[in-house]
Amino acid sequence: MRIYISSVFVDDQSKALDFYTRVLGFQVKHDIPMGEHRWLTVVSPENPEGTELLLEPGDHPAVQPYKTALVADGIPATSFQVDNIDAEYARLRALGVAFTREPMDAGPVRMAVLDDSCGNLIQIIEMKAA
Amino acid sequence: MNDDELDRVFKALGDPTRRRIIDRLRERPNQSLFEICAASHAEDGAGLSRQAITQHLDMLQRAGLVRVEWSGRTRIHSFEPGPMREAFDAWLRSRLQKGKRR
Secondary structure (H helix, E strand, O other), X not given: OOOOEEEEEEOOHHXXXXXXXXXXXXXXEEEEEEOOEEEXXXXXXXXXXXXXXXXXXXXXXXXXXXXXXXXHOOOOOEEEEOOOHHHHHHHHHHOOOOEXXXXXXXXXXXXXXXXXXXXXXXXXXXXXXX | OOHHXXXXXXXXXXXXXXXXXXXXXXXXXXXXXXXXXXXXXXXXXXXXXXXXXXXXXXXXXXXXXXXXXXXXXXXXXEEOOHHHHHHHHHHHHHHHOOOOOO
């Protein structure tokens, strides 16, 4: 058994596609119409055959309260790894991304939290050299 | 400051974890629950559960020592020294004065 996909619930798939590709830098893997929504996944250009991220429609009634409660406590919906978090922070800030936590040390990692503009907080981390 | 308020301040301070939370919020105000938990885990290894930290924050908030505000859609916590100062004025100070027996 392997983990091939993970998902975030997004408020608007078109807006999410723009943010996750143009801003974060992922690339589209699948974009398949499914009724009023799409099966929309992105992958990292550093690992195009790797785990996909599903930009999942958030219209189920349970989704909004779930997302609201996570954001209220500052809890990220998911986490991405970068090689240089301070450089990535500067790059994303220049693109207008809002951060709720600028890079900070947290044990073996350095982390920051950003707003994906689709209703989620996203953590990015850099693994510190051992 | 009445006895109930005084009790809440001293009870809130009567726990090392809560005093540690105050120290961290003094160093860095405006932290979400997630950040407080992340710092706790980073500094204390396994750290405390999110539920435990929520309970500690509730006690600090009831004592007025932690102030909660909204930053966008996220609740952020800061240290509020006012009640500690009031507790000092209302009780501690007079006990520290020399020569007075009250």
